[in-house]
Amino acid sequence: MNKRTLAALVLLGASPLFTAARAEPVTETLEIDGEAMITEAPAPKDPPGHPFDVVKSGWLYREPDTRAMEADSFENPGMLNVEHGEEVWNTVEGEAGKSCASCHGDAAETMKGVGASYPKWNAKAGKPFDIELQINACRTAQMKAEPYKFDARDQVDLTAYIKHQSLGIPVKIDLSAGDMMSWWQTGKDRYYLRTGQLNFACASCHEKNSGNYLRADHLSQGNSNGFPTYRLKQSNLVSLHNRFRGCVRDTRAEPPKAFSDELMALEVYVAWRGEGLSIETPAVRQ
Amino acid sequence: MATPKPRVKVPKKASAGEIITIKTLISHDMESGQRKGKDGNVIPRQIINKFTCEFNGMKVFECELDPAVAANPYFEFNAKVPESGTFKFTWVDDDGSIYTDEQKIAVN
Numbered sequence A: 001m002n003k004r005t006l007a008a009l010v011l012l013g014a015s016p017l018f019t020a021a022r023a024e025p026v027t028e029t030l031e032i033d034g035e036a037m038i039t040e041a042p043a044p045k046d047p048p049g050h051p052f053d054v055v056k057s058g059w060l061y062r063e064p065d066t067r068a069m070e071a072d073s074f075e076n077p078g079m080l081n082v083e084h085g086e087e088v089w090n091t092v093e094g095e096a097g098k099s100c101a102s103c104h105g106d107a108a109e110t111m112k113g114v115g116a117s118y119p120k121w122n123a124k125a126g127k128p129f130d131i132e133l134q135i136n137a138c139r140t141a142q143m144k145a146e147p148y149k150f151d152a153r154d155q156v157d158l159t160a161y162i163k164h165q166s167l168g169i170p171v172k173i174d175l176s177a178g179d180m181m182s183w184w185q186t187g188k189d190r191y192y193l194r195t196g197q198l199n200f201a202c203a204s205c206h207e208k209n210s211g212n213y214l215r216a217d218h219l220s221q222g223n224s225n226g227f228p229t230y231r232l233k234q235s236n237l238v239s240l241h242n243r244f245r246g247c248v249r250d251t252r253a254e255p256p257k258a259f260s261d262e263l264m265a266l267e268v269y270v271a272w273r274g275e276g277l278s279i280e281t282p283a284v285r286q
Numbered sequence B: 001m002a003t004p005k006p007r008v009k010v011p012k013k014a015s016a017g018e019i020i021t022i023k024t025l026i027s028h029d030m031e032s033g034q035r036k037g038k039d040g041n042v043i044p045r046q047i048i049n050k051f052t053c054e055f056n057g058m059k060v061f062e063c064e065l066d067p068a069v070a071a072n073p074y075f076e077f078n079a080k081v082p083e084s085g086t087f088k089f090t091w092v093d094d095d096g097s098i099y100t101d102e103q104k105i106a107v108n
Helices: A003-012 A064-071 A078-089 A100-104 A131-141 A153-164 A180-191 A202-208 A240-250 A261-273
Strands: A018-022 A040-042 A054-056 A120-122 A127-129 A212-214 A229-231 A236-238 B006-009 B018-026 B048-055 B058-064 B074-081 B085-093 B098-107
Touching (some): A078 A100, A078 A153, A078 A229, A078 A236, A100 A131, A120 A131, A127 A180, A127 A261, A180 A202, A180 A261, A236 A240, A240 A261, B006 B098, B018 B048, B018 B085, B018 B098, B048 B074, B058 B074
Antiparallel strands (some): A018 A212, A040 A054, A120 A127, B006 B018, B018 B074, B048 B058, B048 B085, B085 B098
16 A cells, blocks of 8 residues: 555545444434324425425434433423423513513413414514513513523523423424515525534534434434423523524634524524424423 | 422322332432532532432332432332322432422322
8 A cells, every 4th residue: 555545545534523423313203291293394395495305303313311301291301490481471570560471371372382483573673583582572671671681591491481382383483574584594694604613514514414423412403493402411401592602612613692693593594494393392402 | 599399290099009100300400519610619519419208107219319410300210009198208408408299199
């Protein structure tokens, strides 16, 4: 073997992050307390250009123990946060002397399906709102209370409580409202934009290498239907924008601010990519 | 940390001698004592160090917990129920707090 072929062989082996280890996601069905969840759905057709034929929940990529934890709402530690979120829902705060329940009543009725339709166009703000931004808008305008700081415990738990009311309902966002399509496009551009010292885009892991192992991590399609998600690594509920920032940080780039236009656009696009999957909040992941 | 809240799942009914499954979960940070806070100082250890389950005063299950146990400890175990009675669950915190829960079961 001459030196040149040896060098070529070394180069071939020099892709240390993505190894050849590949495993198909499981084909099991997820039932949470006996209720069937949609964990595989045909990819949305409108607008065209979805990279997958079938969109899959991250649940299908997890270990059997983790999957079982989500299937039993008692065993799911994220439900502790949801319970706390219910307390927050009923707690009066701010000068107007109101709680969420003062206007919205019983969340089981009024919030059913709401979480599955966000992010949603907000005409007044001229941008898409996710649940967290909507909560803060309610807090300032209706309750006359301080808006939550990003990832305040009450914000995450209340968001989870609201989204949990849509458990099992498939994600479907309204892209025809307002300027949503241009945000979708911005989000798509962000999704494929390579950043950081590792020069990765979202798509590098969650599209091109979805199904492959990144060390011990079985890369999913990166759908957002389970957020806020109980991550065993953090032993806590993790918000979507926290995870966005974590992913960007892992590419060794400077993460954008939570709820910045950049990440809101990304949220719109990512939610669309996972349309048709059941809301699983609080999902359990690695 | 919010006050730890125990949750327990015990069947309401069983037949005599039946083996039932009991599930328990408690919200707790399980601070290991190995981590440092933002100020660089060690966050003092505070964990649940002991869990017991008694049925009509008889010990059914007991275990000691160590700092490597993750937050929100979950236990699942089986018990044979000879008669109607009450399960009593106790969690002991490092700071001396004791959290308890009771569940009745009817045996026919």
